[in-house]
Amino acid sequence: xxxxxxxxxxxxxxxxxxxxxxxxxxxxxxxxxxxxxxxxxxxxxxxxxxxxxxxxxxxxxxxxxxxxxxxxxxxxxxxxxxxxxxxxxxxxxxxxxxxxxxxxxxxxxxxxxxxxx
Numbered sequence: 873x874x875x876x877x878x879x880x881x882x883x884x885x886x887x888x889x890x891x892x893x894x895x896x897x898x899x900x901x902x903x904x905x906x907x908x909x910x911x912x913x914x915x916x917x918x919x920x921x922x923x924x925x926x927x928x929x930x931x932x933x934x935x936x937x938x939x940x941x942x943x944x945x946x947x948x949x950x951x952x953x954x955x956x957x958x959x960x961x962x963x964x965x966x967x968x969x970x971x972x973x974x975x976x977x978x979x980x981x982x983x984x985x986x987x988x989x
Contacts, residue, residue: 922947926955935968935977 900908925945930936938956942949956976959965968975 919951922951923955923958926952927959930959930965930976930978933977935975937973937975941976 922945925947926941929941929945936944938949938952941947941956942952945952947955956965959976959978960967964979965976966979968977
């Protein structure tokens, strides 16, 4: 098989630039693929369940602090912080205050608050 002239300068070394060699990542061996895919699905489901618990709790209160949400929804504080950041980014939640006194509430939607049925 022929190579192009530009490959002549780095033949045998993949993209060697300034003494740094970029290595292509190894792919997962076929016999591990199913196991790793199951682990990924389990991890994703656990994260989504935590985010859903945060949402469900915020539906039941007017406003809440992150620690309050974490305790009531039995969700780790980092998961609460991640869920609140997503809700803020989507415009579904509002931040009230700053620092340790920060509280959150669901945003007004078409003049009505979403409430659990």
